[in-house]
Amino acid sequence: MDKIGVREVIEIGGHTFNEHTILMTWITMAIIILVAILATRNLKEVPTGWQNAMEAVADLWETQVKALIGEDGVFLVPLFLTLFLYLMVANWLGLCPGMESPTNDINTTLGMAIFMSFFVNHAVGLMKQGAGHLHHFIEPFAPFIIVNLIEELSRPASLAFRLFGNILAGEVLIVIILELVPGVINWLPSTPWILFSLFVGVIQAYIFTMLSITYIAPSARTHEE
Numbered sequence: 001m002d003k004i005g006v007r008e009v010i011e012i013g014g015h016t017f018n019e020h021t022i023l024m025t026w027i028t029m030a031i032i033i034l035v036a037i038l039a040t041r042n043l044k045e046v047p048t049g050w051q052n053a054m055e056a057v058a059d060l061w062e063t064q065v066k067a068l069i070g071e072d073g074v075f076l077v078p079l080f081l082t083l084f085l086y087l088m089v090a091n092w093l094g095l096c097p098g099m100e101s102p103t104n105d106i107n108t109t110l111g112m113a114i115f116m117s118f119f120v121n122h123a124v125g126l127m128k129q130g131a132g133h134l135h136h137f138i139e140p141f142a143p144f145i146i147v148n149l150i151e152e153l154s155r156p157a158s159l160a161f162r163l164f165g166n167i168l169a170g171e172v173l174i175v176i177i178l179e180l181v182p183g184v185i186n187w188l189p190s191t192p193w194i195l196f197s198l199f200v201g202v203i204q205a206y207i208f209t210m211l212s213i214t215y216i217a218p219s220a221r222t223h224e225e
Contacts (some may be wrong), residue, residue, distance in 0.1 A: 028093055032082070073213075076220060083116065087205035091205055092201045094167065101171065101201075103167045104167045109161070113155070117155040124220050159211055162204075
């Protein structure tokens with residue numbers, strides 16, 4: 001965390017990659033896979049432990065999807081559940097000594113935002129509504145295509161910068177607090193902020209996922225209600 005903002009880059013095939021971001025991303029995925037294994041290895045009719053926790057989170061997102069999309073969107077619940085868990089763990093990773101959140105890299109948040117608000121959105125729309133899905137670009141009438149395109153571009157930008165800014169700011173403040181109070185007890189002043197950052201990590205994951213559902217909702221409905 002003392003090198004926050006400094007990116008270790010590698011060159012592969014003429015392309016530049018952030019080595020630390022890739023490493024943190026793989027660690028996050030490994031944690032999610034481990035949690036999934038723990039939650040499903042001994043399934044019980046009356047859930048306990050990890051199974052109980054994961055079923056509670058799954059029920060939360062199934063309720064949200066049904067409320068915002070309806071039964072037409074239930075097939076997307078695993079996607080939104082995975083998105084939420086990934087973002088929550090990724091946001092928390094930077095609170096561990098020597099680690100950084102992959103979500104404090106704009107490349108990560110922008111990539112996820114584009115994938116959810118553009119690719120998934122339009123893929124689901126074309127699957128559910130066919131070519132008629134593209135008609136919303138010229139609503140309420142044809143000249144509005146420019147306004148609608150600007151809106152399409154602003155959605156991933158808004159999602160990406162909101163998440164990136166909040167996570168990066170939280171980690172920077174923790175580093176500053178630790179630098180200002182040297183010694184073996186320098187973790188004491190930062191403890192309240194770390195606890196607050198845990199809360200912020202969950203909230204930011206929730207907001208990103210909820211906004212993704214909201215953006216995808218009109219496309220996922222077979223018929224507009």
